[in-house]
Each structure stands twice: as C-alpha cells, then as structure tokens.
Amino acid sequence: xxxxFLNNVYEFLRKYSLIFILILFxxxxxxxxxxxxxxxxAKYLCFSFPAVGIVxxxxxxxxxxxxxxxxxxxxNYFMAMFLKLxxxxxxxxxxxxxxxxxxxxxxxxxxxxxxVLPFWWEPFHSLAFxxxxxxxxxxxxxxxxxxxxxxxxxxxxxxxxxxxxxxxxLTILIIGQQGFTGGLNGITDFKTIAGFxxxxxxxxxxxxxxxxxxxxxxxxxxxxxxxxxxxSVLIAIRDQENRVRFSGYDxxxxxxxxFAFAAMISAVGGALFTLQVGLASPSLVGIAPSVExxxxxAIGGRLSLxxxxxGSLLALEAKTFFSEHFVQFWSxxxxxxxxxxxxxxxxxxxxxxxxxxxxxxxxIGNKK
Amino acid sequence: MTSxxxxxxxxxxxxxxxxxxxxxxxxxxxxxxxxxxxxxxxELMAMGAYATYVTATIFENYxxxxxxxxxxxxxxxxxxxxxxFGLLLEKTLIQALYKRPLDTLLATWGVSLFTQxxxxxxxxxxxxxxPTVSWLNGAMNFGGDINLPINRIFIVxxxxxxxxxxxxxxxxxxxxxxxxxxxxxxxxxxxxxxxxSRVDAFTFAFSxxxxxxxxxxxxxxxxxxxxxxxxxxxxxxxVVVFGGVESLFGTVASSFLISQEQAIFEFLMSGSMAKxxxxxxxxxxxxxxxSGLFSTKVRH
Numbered sequence: 001x002x003x004x005f006l007n008n009v010y011e012f013l014r015k016y017s018l019i020f021i022l023i024l025f026x027x028x029x030x031x032x033x034x035x036x037x038x039x040x041x042a043k044y045l046c047f048s049f050p051a052v053g054i055v056x057x058x059x060x061x062x063x064x065x066x067x068x069x070x071x072x073x074x075x076n077y078f079m080a081m082f083l084k085l086x087x088x089x090x091x092x093x094x095x096x097x098x099x100x101x102x103x104x105x106x107x108x109x110x111x112x113x114x115x116v117l118p119f120w121w122e123p124f125h126s127l128a129f130x131x132x133x134x135x136x137x138x139x140x141x142x143x144x145x146x147x148x149x150x151x152x153x154x155x156x157x158x159x160x161x162x163x164x165x166x167x168x169x170l171t172i173l174i175i176g177q178q179g180f181t182g183g184l185n186g187i188t189d190f191k192t193i194a195g196f197x198x199x200x201x202x203x204x205x206x207x208x209x210x211x212x213x214x215x216x217x218x219x220x221x222x223x224x225x226x227x228x229x230x231x232s233v234l235i236a237i238r239d240q241e242n243r244v245r246f247s248g249y250d251x252x253x254x255x256x257x258x259f260a261f262a263a264m265i266s267a268v269g270g271a272l273f274t275l276q277v278g279l280a281s282p283s284l285v286g287i288a289p290s291v292e293x294x295x296x297x298a299i300g301g302r303l304s305l306x307x308x309x310x311g312s313l314l315a316l317e318a319k320t321f322f323s324e325h326f327v328q329f330w331s332x333x334x335x336x337x338x339x340x341x342x343x344x345x346x347x348x349x350x351x352x353x354x355x356x357x358x359x360x361x362x363x364i365g366n367k368k
Numbered sequence: 369m370t371s372x373x374x375x376x377x378x379x380x381x382x383x384x385x386x387x388x389x390x391x392x393x394x395x396x397x398x399x400x401x402x403x404x405x406x407x408x409x410x411e412l413m414a415m416g417a418y419a420t421y422v423t424a425t426i427f428e429n430y431x432x433x434x435x436x437x438x439x440x441x442x443x444x445x446x447x448x449x450x451x452x453f454g455l456l457l458e459k460t461l462i463q464a465l466y467k468r469p470l471d472t473l474l475a476t477w478g479v480s481l482f483t484q485x486x487x488x489x490x491x492x493x494x495x496x497x498x499p500t501v502s503w504l505n506g507a508m509n510f511g512g513d514i515n516l517p518i519n520r521i522f523i524v525x526x527x528x529x530x531x532x533x534x535x536x537x538x539x540x541x542x543x544x545x546x547x548x549x550x551x552x553x554x555x556x557x558x559x560x561x562x563x564x565s566r567v568d569a570f571t572f573a574f575s576x577x578x579x580x581x582x583x584x585x586x587x588x589x590x591x592x593x594x595x596x597x598x599x600x601x602x603x604x605x606x607v608v609v610f611g612g613v614e615s616l617f618g619t620v621a622s623s624f625l626i627s628q629e630q631a632i633f634e635f636l637m638s639g640s641m642a643k644x645x646x647x648x649x650x651x652x653x654x655x656x657x658x659s660g661l662f663s664t665k666v667r668h
Contacts, residue, residue: 058470062470064470064473064474148655149654149655149658152655152656152658153658154654154655154658155658155659156469156470157403157405157469157470157473158609158654158658158659160405160470160473161405161605161606161609162609162651162654164602164605165602165605165606165647165650165651166647166651168602168647169644169647169648172640172641172643172644173641173644175640176638176640176641176644287602291477294474295474298474328485328488328489331481331482331484331485331488332481332482332485334478334481335478335479335480335481335482335483335484335485336478336482337478338474338475338477338478338479338481339461339475339478339479339482342465342471342474342475342478343461343464343465343475346468346471
C-alpha cells in the first residue's frame with residue numbers, strides 16, 4: 001500500500017518535476033517561510049543557477065569547468081555596476097562631488113581618488129544595456145573561449161585547469177584594480193533599482209519570484225535541449241568524441257554552445273544574487289566558489305538538472321547550519337562530501353532516489 | 369649596477385623555481401602514469417612544511433646541540449610523512465577512481481579541503497615560521513654588488529639534487545623502468561608481468577613525497593599557513609600543462625620559464641598583476657601548443 005503510494009508520488013514527481021518546482025518555490029515557500037528564511041532561499045536559488053549549468057556541461061558534455069565563478073562573477077558585477085551608478089546618482093554627497101568632478105562617481109572610486117568614470121562603466125547607466133550585457137557578454141566569452149580551445153582539441157582535463165587559471169586571473173584583476181572594481185570589499189551598498197527601493201518587502205518578493213521563474217525557464221530550456229537532437233549529439237561527444245568527429249560533426253561547436261549556455265545561466269544567477277543579497281564580491285568569482293558550484297551539482301547528481309537545484313539547497317542549508325553552529329566543520333563537511341559522493345555516489349542523490357524506487361535504473365548509467 | 373639587480377632578481381625567480389619544480393615533478397609523474405589530477409598536492413606540500421616545523425621544534429627542545437643539522441632530518445621526515453599519506457590515499461581513494469580523471473580531481477579536491485581544515489585545527493590559522501639554522505644565514509658575495517642568500521643557494525641545490533635523483537630513479541632503476549613501461553602501455557606492461565597496481569601505488573606515493581620535500585624547501589623561503597599549499601597549486605598545474613605532461617625535461621624547463629617570467633614581471637609591476645599576466649601568457653601559449661611546449665606522445 002504505502003510502497004504503491006510512494007511509487008505513484010515518485011512517478012508523478014518525475015513526470016511533472018518542472019511544475020512541481022514552480023509550485024514548491026513559487027507558491028508554497030513564499031506562503032510558508034518567514035521573510036528571513038525566504039531571503040535565504042532566494043540566495044540559495046541564485047547559487048543553484050551555476051549548478052544547473054554544470055549539470056549540462058559536465059554531466060552531458062563531459063566538460064568539467066572549474067571556472068563557473070567567472071560567469072557568475074560577470075553577472076554579479078554587471079548588475080552591481082548598474083545599481084551602484086543608480087545609488088551614486090541619488091546620493092546627495094555624491095551629487096555634491098559630481099558638481100566638482102563633472103559626473104557622479106560611486107563612493108569607492110572617490111575613496112581611491114579616481115576622478116573620471118572609466119569609459120566601460122558609462123553604458124551601465126542604462127538598465128537595458130545592463131540586462132543585455134548580463135545575457136550576452138558572459139555567453140559570448142564562454143563561447144569564444146570554449147570554441148577556441150576545443151577546436152585545438154585541448155583535452156577536457158587541460159580545459160579544467162585552464163578554467164581554474166582563468167578564475168584565479170579574474171579574482172586577481174578584481175582585487176588588484178581596486179579603484180575600478182571596489183577591490184577586496186567588492187561593490188555593495190545599493191539603494192534602488194529603477195526607482196524601487198531594494199529594501200521593500202514587495203520588491204524583494206518580486207525579485208524572489210523572478211528568480212524562481214527564470215530558474216524554471218532555464219530548467220525547461222535545458223530539458224528541451226537535452227531531448228533534442230543537439231542533446232543526443234552532445235551525449236555522443238561525451239562518450240565517443242572521435243566517432244562523432246568522424247561522422248562529420250564538429251564537436252568543438254557543440255561543446256562551445258553548451259558551455260556558452262551554461263555561462264549564461266551562471267551569469268543570470270550572479271546578477272540575481274546582486275539584486276537579492278546586495279553584494280558583488282571577488283569571493284564569488286574565484287576558485288573556491290567555482291568548485292563549490294561543482295559540488296552542488298555533484299550532490300544533486302551530475303545527470304539531473306533538477307537534482308542540481310535540490311543539491312544546491314541541501315549543500316547551502318548545511319553550510320548555513322554549520323556556520324551558525326560550528327564554523328570549522330563546514331570545510332570537513334564539504335571535503336568529506338566531495339570524497340563520498342565521487343567515491344560511492346558518482347551520480348548523486350538523484351540516482352540514489354531513482355534506484356530506490358526504480359530498480360531498473362541501477363543498470364543504466366553505471367558505466368562512465 | 370642594473371645588471372646586478374637583474375641577476376639578483378633572476379636568482380629570486382630561481383628560488384621560486386625550486387618549489388615549482390618539486391611540486392610539478394610529482395604532479396606530472398602521477399598524471400602521466402595514472403591520469404590522476406591530484407588537487408591535494410598543495411596540501412601535501414603544506415604537510416611537508418609542517419613536518420619540517422615539527423622536526424625543528426623537536427630538535428630545539430630535545431637536541432639543541434644538533435639543531436644546526438635538523439634541516440636534513442626535516443627533509444627526510446617531510447618525505448616520509450607525505451609518502452605514507454600518499455600511499456594511504458592511493459589505496460583507499462585513488463585506486464577506486466582509476467580511469468576517471470575528472471572524478472579524481474574532485475575527490476582529491478575534497479581531500480585538500482579536509483586536510484586544510486585539519487592543519488588549521490592542529491597548528492592554528494596563523495603563519496608559522498621555522499627557526500633559521502645559523503649556517504644558512506647570511507649571504508654569499510659573488511663579486512660586485514651580487515649578494516645571494518645562502519639558504520636560497522641551499523634550496524636551489526636541493527632542487528637540483530632531487531631532480532637529478534628523479535631522473536636516476538626513472539631512467540636507471542628497475543622501478544623506473546616499470547613506471548615508464550606502465551606509462552607507455554599499461555596493458556602490455558601487465559602482460560609482461562609488471563604488477564601495475566603496485567607501480568601505481570608506489571609512484572603516487574613517490575609523487576606525494578616530492579611535494580613533501582617542496583614543503584621543506586618552502587619553510588626556508590616563507591612561513592607556513594594552512595592555505596600555503598593552495599597558492600602553489602594553480603601555478604604548479606600550469607607548469608605541468610605548459611611543459612607537457614610526462615616529460616621530465618619539459619617540467620623542469622617550464623618551471624624555470626614560468627618562475628623567471630614571474631620574477632621579471634614582478635620587477636616591472638605589482639606581484640598580483642605579474643601573476644595574472646603570467647597565467648594569461650601560459651593560456652595563450654596553450655592555445656597554440658595544446659599539449660604543452662615539450663610534449664611527448666603518451667597513450668592513455
């Protein structure tokens with residue numbers, strides 16, 4: 001009886017997982033959770049964006065990126081630049097300074113005695129350009145980077161190391177160019193977005209719901225992509241790259257496309273993070289966050305788009321729990337989780353759940 | 369005058385080179401042989417550094433008379449500790465992940481986070497420096513304004529000895545023959561009666577031991593903190609991919625190039641920018657030579 005019931009629930013969830021996520025996060029949580037918990041949830045969801053991207057590139061493309069923080073960071077900073085400029089234009093002390101300098105400068109630039117707004121900051125006065133930049137620039141960077149290297153047939157392991165090095169370059173640049181980027185402190189202290197106060201609860205709720213809708217959109221797009229012929233070729237490349245090449249496909253193009261898509265997802269997550277947490281920081285760009293994104297995907301299961309969302313929530317909930325109670329155990333926990341998941345559960349919790357309810361699953365996917 | 373400064377700057381680069389080459393040799397051997405990307409290599413270096421620190425403390429308290437010689441025992445202990453740790457790691461974790469390079473990368477990253485926290489709890493988060501030995505203090509004059517610190521001369525000679533030792537082991541011993549055989553063709557080596565899993569375990573442990581020696585050398589350059597190793601990790605990986613995997617000469621040459629490059633850029637701009645530029649150049653070079661500057665053909 002109970003087993004049948006659970007099986008039915010499982011089947012139902014498998015079929016309608018996208019709708020389930022929309023209802024759970026979009027309707028149930030806003031009604032049930034306190035404002036504080038909901039804002040935490042918003043933060044967790046932002047971190048699940050790059051994890052969803054990692055499932056696409058790692059689970060299905062066989063590309064392990066240790067640099068998703070780069071794209072998360074680009075989105076994060078682009079949004080912060082827009083918000084900071086808006087905050088600067090409203091700030092009375094800044095406008096007094098602007099009479100002096102000719103344009104209103106963000107506070108950290110004034111502290112670093114930068115006198116003219118750098119030209120690449122100028123376009124971020126416009127919200128339309130900012131959204132355009134968040135969606136396009138990381139995607140383009142990701143595509144060009146991946147296409148160039150994969151066209152040269154750089155192996156996946158080398159590519160991982162290259163992304164790792166790039167993540168560390170970007171962190172070094174952000175910290176080093178304090179006057180233009182806010183340095184180690186990052187960019188913070190935002191006031192409004194398009195005139196709406198970021199502190200108001202309604203705005204926060206709208207942001208949260210936007211996050212849920214965007215996440216669901218990317219999940220849906222990801223599902224469609226994987227079900228399409230594109231997805232089949234991608235999986236074929238993961239398993240037998242040379243055979244696909246000899247069949248007349250260009251693996252580099254496919255790998256670069258999925259990498260670019262994952263970059264876009266990460267960047268959107270980063271931008272939403274800025275909006276909801278009010279911070280752009282080099283600590284969200286470098287190696288440590290990039291690797292943490294991978295662990296979120298690994299916990300959920302590298303072949304499960306939805307698993308990435310739940311994996312992120314579980315990992316981040318654990319992180320909050322540990323940092324509230326015993327900070328030092330967070331590193332032990334992450335370290336041990338990495339080892340245990342990779343060693344015993346290479347396909348994460350999604351596979352575990354599947355194999356409990358559906359013994360048939362055990363047989364598939366054990367290889368590779 | 370300027371040429372003297374240049375020589376001294378180049379020598380500073382050379383001491384950086386010693387750490388990099390010792391780290392990268394181990395990484396390169398392990399990757400070439402088993403396809404294992406060991407992300408815990410940096411922590412093994414820190415482990416070697418802490419082992420040296422512990423040796424120094426023991427000598428200071430119990431054998432003050434022999435304190436001047438502790439560094440030799442420190443290096444040996446560092447090697448033994450990291451060798452044993454590497455052996456355990458290979459037997460418990462790496463062996464199970466054979467042929468899954470991206471997974472070993474993640475699993476060893478977990479090991480690295482874990483050990484990092486362990487160091488933090490045992491030795492504290494602050495930086496520890498090892499007391500200097502009297503005969504390593506001071507500088508040697510090479511005519512004119514060229515003064516080179518003795519401790520750096522010591523670690524450069526140490527690195528040269530170790531590199532030569534690695535060469536001898538790889539090319540002049542039975543063990544080295546087995547390692548090279550397994551690297552070139554595992555199946556054939558197995559068929560010829562070589563116990564490749566023993567070769568794997570030994571080689572991995574040996575590569576970890578090299579990181580331990582790097583840690584020992586590191587204590588003579590800077591103070592040790594739990595995250596000391598991680599700062600070298602990206603650099604040493606870059607050295608390995610830049611030089612070309614499983615090429616002893618390539619690893620040595622690329623450590624040399626990268627550390628000199630870094631030292632010269634540091635002379636011209638801030639340290640962090642120099643590092644960013646160095647990484648950028650390496651990535652560009654990798655675009656043109658995807659398997660490294662001095663790559664040899666390896667079957668995987």
